[in-house]
Amino acid sequence: MSARVVTLAFRGVEAVRVDVQVQFTGGEQKFFLVGMGDKAVSESRERVRAAFQGLGLALPARRIIANLAPADLPKEGSHYDLPIALAIMAAMGIIPPDALEDWAAVGELALDGRITPVAGALPAAVAAGGLGLGLICPEACGPEAAWAGDTRVLAAPSLIALVNHFRGTQILSQPKAGDMLDGERVPDLRDVKGQENAKRALEIAAAGGHNLCFVGPPGSGKSMMAARLPGLLPPLTPAELLETSMIHSVAGLIAKGQLSRARPFRTPHHSASMAALTGGGLRAKPGEVSLAHNGVLFLDELPEFGAQALDSLRQPLETGEVVVARANAHVRYPARFQLVAAMNPCRCGHGGAGRGACGRAPRCQTDYQARISGPLMDRIDLQVEVPPVTAADMALPPPAEGTAEASARVLQARAMQADRAAGTDGAPLNAQAEGDFLDAIADLDAPARALLAKAAEQGGLSARGWTRTLRLARTIADLEGSGPVRRVHIAEALIYRRVAPGTSLSGMASISA
Numbered sequence: 325m326s327a328r329v330v331t332l333a334f335r336g337v338e339a340v341r342v343d344v345q346v347q348f349t350g351g352e353q354k355f356f357l358v359g360m361g362d363k364a365v366s367e368s369r370e371r372v373r374a375a376f377q378g379l380g381l382a383l384p385a386r387r388i389i390a391n392l393a394p395a396d397l398p399k400e401g402s403h404y405d406l407p408i409a410l411a412i413m414a415a416m417g418i419i420p421p422d423a424l425e426d427w428a429a430v431g432e433l434a435l436d437g438r439i440t441p442v443a444g445a446l447p448a449a450v451a452a453g454g455l456g457l458g459l460i461c462p463e464a465c466g467p468e469a470a471w472a473g474d475t476r477v478l479a480a481p482s483l484i485a486l487v488n489h490f491r492g493t494q495i496l497s498q499p500k501a502g503d504m505l506d507g508e509r510v511p512d513l514r515d516v517k518g519q520e521n522a523k524r525a526l527e528i529a530a531a532g533g534h535n536l537c538f539v540g541p542p543g544s545g546k547s548m549m550a551a552r553l554p555g556l557l558p559p560l561t562p563a564e565l566l567e568t569s570m571i572h573s574v575a576g577l578i579a580k581g582q583l584s585r586a587r588p589f590r591t592p593h594h595s596a597s598m599a600a601l602t603g604g605g606l607r608a609k610p611g612e613v614s615l616a617h618n619g620v621l622f623l624d625e626l627p628e629f630g631a632q633a634l635d636s637l638r639q640p641l642e643t644g645e646v647v648v649a650r651a652n653a654h655v656r657y658p659a660r661f662q663l664v665a666a667m668n669p670c671r672c673g674h675g676g677a678g679r680g681a682c683g684r685a686p687r688c689q690t691d692y693q694a695r696i697s698g699p700l701m702d703r704i705d706l707q708v709e710v711p712p713v714t715a716a717d718m719a720l721p722p723p724a725e726g727t728a729e730a731s732a733r734v735l736q737a738r739a740m741q742a743d744r745a746a747g748t749d750g751a752p753l754n755a756q757a758e759g760d761f762l763d764a765i766a767d768l769d770a771p772a773r774a775l776l777a778k779a780a781e782q783g784g785l786s787a788r789g790w791t792r793t794l795r796l797a798r799t800i801a802d803l804e805g806s807g808p809v810r811r812v813h814i815a816e817a818l819i820y821r822r823v824a825p826g827t828s829l830s831g832m833a834s835i836s837a
Contacts, residue, residue, distance in 0.1 A: 327414035327421060330428040330457060331392075331407035332448050333399055336610075336655045337570045339444070339451030341428075343393045344404070346411035351387040357408070359392025361399040362607075368405045371433045375409060378436040379484055384416060398653055400607050403442040406431030406460065409483060423490040427478065428452040429460040437483045443576035445469040446569055449477060460486065466499030467581025468573060471566075502578075507586025510555035511548075514726030518717030519545050525708040525820060527730050530556035531737035532799030533755035534792075535641070535663040535703060537626065540710030541674045546666035550622050553664060555727040556734050557620070559585040564618040567658060571617055575610050588619030588661075594628035602636045603657055608648045613640050614657040626667040627695040634700055637663070641703045644756075662755070663704065669693070674712075705755065705792045706820040737802040754799045758791065766794050771811040779818050793817045 326347040332339040342359075355369045376383055390408050392399050407429040413419045430448050431439040445465035449472030452459040458476030461469050466479025479499040480486045488494035516523060522538060526549055529536040538546040560568060569583050592600060592612045603611035612621060623629060640646050644660035668674075670688040682688045701707070738753070745752045750761035757765060768776070776793065779785050785793065796817040797809045806813070 325415045325417075327411045327424075329407040329411040329414065329424050330452075330455070331404060331430055332428055332444075332451055333397055334401070334444050334447065334574060335653065336608075336657045337447050337567075337574055338656075339447045340397065341451070341455060342397065342399065342404075344407040344411045345391045345393060346408070346415050347389050347391075348384055348386045348415060349389065353383075353385050353387065355383065355388045355390070357390045357392075359390075359395045359399060360397065361392060361404070362401075364402045365392070365399050365404050368402070368408055368433075371402075371405050371435065372409045372412065374435040375405075375433040375437045375483060376412075381418075383412070388412065401442065401444075402432040403430040403444070403448075405433040406439060406462075406483075409433060410460070410486070413483075413487065418487060419490045426457055427460050428455065428457045431460070431462045431465075431480075433483070439463065439480055439482055439486075441465050444574045446471055446573035446578065449475045450566075450570070463499075465581075467502035468578050470499045470501040470581065471569065471583060502581025502583065505582055505584040505586070506559075507554070507584050510727070511552055512727045513549075513552045513555065513730055514722050516545055516549055516552070517720050517723070518713055519549065519710060522546075522549055522708050522710050523730075525706045526550075526553060527556065527734060528796070528799055528803065528820075529553070529662070529664070529706055530730075531734045531754075531803055532705075532741070532795065533662050533753040534705035534796060534799065535665075535755070536706045536708065537665040537667065537701075537704045538708055538710045539667055539669055541668060541712050544710045544712050546710055547624055550624075550664050550666060552727060553620055553622075554587060554589045556731045557587050558731075558735055558738060560587055560618060568618045571610050571614050571658065575615060577615070588616045589622065590616040590619070590661075591622045591624065594623070594625045596629065596633065598630065598633040598636045601633050602640065602646050602659075603648045603655075608650065608655040610657045611646065611659075613637065613646055613659040613661055616661040617658045619661060621661045621663050623663070623665045626665040627692055631695060631697070635697055638697075638700055638703060660756075665704070667693075667696075702786055702788050703792075705796050708820060733803055736805075737799065740802045740805075754795045754802070757795055757798070762791065762794060762798075766798050767808040768794075768814075769808050769810055772797070772809055772814045775811050775814045775818075779814075783818075785821075789821060793821060796820065 329344045331342050331344055333342045357369050414421050432442050434440050439462040441462045441464040445461050445468045449459045449469035453475030459469055460478045463479045463481040469477045478496055489496045572578050590612045599605050601612050640659040646657045646659045648655040670682050670692045672682045742752050744765050751757045797813040800813045800816050801809045
C-alpha cells in the first residue's frame with residue numbers, strides 16, 4: 325500500500341515542490357524517513373507516532389518508508405509533519421486515497437494531534453496556487469495564507485478535524501485574510517528644532533531612496549531624525565507588500581495574518597553579527613537587510629559594528645539581494661533597502677572643535693572613522709554633518725513645516741520618478757537608476773556637466789561616486805520640479821558626498837563655487 329502527498333521546501337522566499345511518498349512493505353515494524361532531511365525532519369517520526377496515539381490510532385505493524393522527493397534537495401523544518409501523517413493515513417485508508425490529490429500540506433504536529441503554526445504559510449500558499457493546488461495548513465496560519473489570492477486554503481486545528489473534513493462529517497470553511505494595518509504612528513518632523521540642513525538631507529533621501537549617514541556629537545538629533553524618516557515614505561505598493569510579507573512570513577514575523585502597509589524600519593544593535601545582518605545561521609534565515617527589503621535599515625553608532633559585518637553590506641547595497649552560500653545550496657533573499665546610519669565624529673563623541681572637544685583630535689577622529697571602509701562610505705549618497713543643538717535652537721518656536729508638508733513633496737517627487745520609468749526598463753527610484761536610463765533622465769546641461777567633471781578631477785570622485793552624485797542631483801531637481809539637472813543641483817549633491825580620503829564634507833563647496 326502506498327500514498328503520495330505534496331508539500332513544499334523553502335529556498336529563501338521561494339517554495340519548491342516536494343512529494344511525500346509513503347509505502348508499507350513487509351518486514352520488521354520500523355519507520356524509515358529518507359530524503360535528505362535535517363534534525364527537525366528526522367524527529368517527525370516521533371511526533372507523527374505520538375499524534376496517532378493521541379487520536380487512538382496505531383501505526384501499521386509493517387515497515388513504513390516515507391520518502392521526501394527529490395532526495396537531493398535539502399529539507400529543513402518541522403512543517404513536514406502534517407504531510408507525512410496525511411500520507412500515512414491515506415495509505416491506511418483512513419482518508420480516501422484521491423482526497424489529497426489537489427492539495428499541498430504544511431504543518432507541525434503536537435503530541436496530542438493538534439496542528440501547530442509554522443513559518444512560511446504565505447509563500448507556501450502562493451507556491452501551491454502556482455502548482456494549481458490548494459493548501460492545507462494550521463488553523464493559526466489560515467489568515468496569513470488567505471492573503472495568497474485565489475489559492476484555496478484549508479486551515480485545520482487538528483488531525484481529527486482534517487479526517488472528518490475529508491470523510492464528509494465536518495466541513496472546514498475557507499479562512500478570512502488577516503487585518504491590514506497602517507503601521508505604528510511615526511513621530512513628527514516638527515519636533516526637531518534647528519538642524520535645517522540635516523532635515524533637508526532627510527527629505528532628499530526619502531524622495532529618491534538614497535543612503536544617508538548623519539555624523540555629529542551625542543544629542544545633536546541624529547537618531548531622532550532617522551526615526552522620523554518612515555513618516556516621509558509612501559506606503560508599500562501591492563507588489564512591494566507581497567514581496568515584503570513573504571520575507572517576513574519565512575522569518576515567522578507575521579502574527580495573526582496581519583500585514584502592514586508601512587515600510588519596514590529595522591534597527592539592529594551594533595553587536596549584531598554578519599549572519600544577523602545579511603542572513604544565514606542554522607537554517608539560512610533572512611537577515612536584517614532582507615527584513616528591511618523595500619524599507620529602511622537604520623544602523624546607529626555605525627563604527628561600533630564589526631568591520632566584517634559592515635563590509636558584508638556592500639554587495640546587497642549594489643545588487644539588491646543577498647546570497648547565503650552553503651556547501652549544498654545557495655539561498656537567495658531580496659535585499660533592496662535604504663541604508664540610514666548615524667555616528668559620532670570620534671570615540672569621545674565631540675570631535676575636534678567646540679565645547680567638549682577631543683584632546684586627541686584629529687587623530688582620534690581619523691582612527692574612529694577609519695573603522696568604516698572607504699568602499700562602504702562610497703555607497704552612501706548623503707553624508708551630513710550634524711552640529712550640536714544650541715540653547716538658541718531650543719528656544720525657537722516649532723518649525724512651520726513638519727512631516728505632512730515634507731511627505732507631500734516626497735510623494736510628488738516619487739510620482740515624477742515613477743512616470744519617467746513607466747513603459748521602460750528603468751528603475752522607479754532615482755537611487756536605483758543606472759546606465760543609459762540614468763543619463764537620459766539626468767538631462768544635464770553644459771554647466772552642470774562641467775562642474776561634475778571638475779569635481780571628479782579635483783575631488784577624487786570615483787566612477788561609483790559619479791553615478792551616485794548624478795542620481796542625487798536628479799532627486800534634488802525632482803523636489804524642485806525641474807526638468808533638466810542644472811549646475812545648482814550638482815553643486816548641492818557634491819556637498820553631501822565625501823569624495824576622497826581627507827576631503828571634508830564642506831570641502832566640496834570650493835569646487836562647486
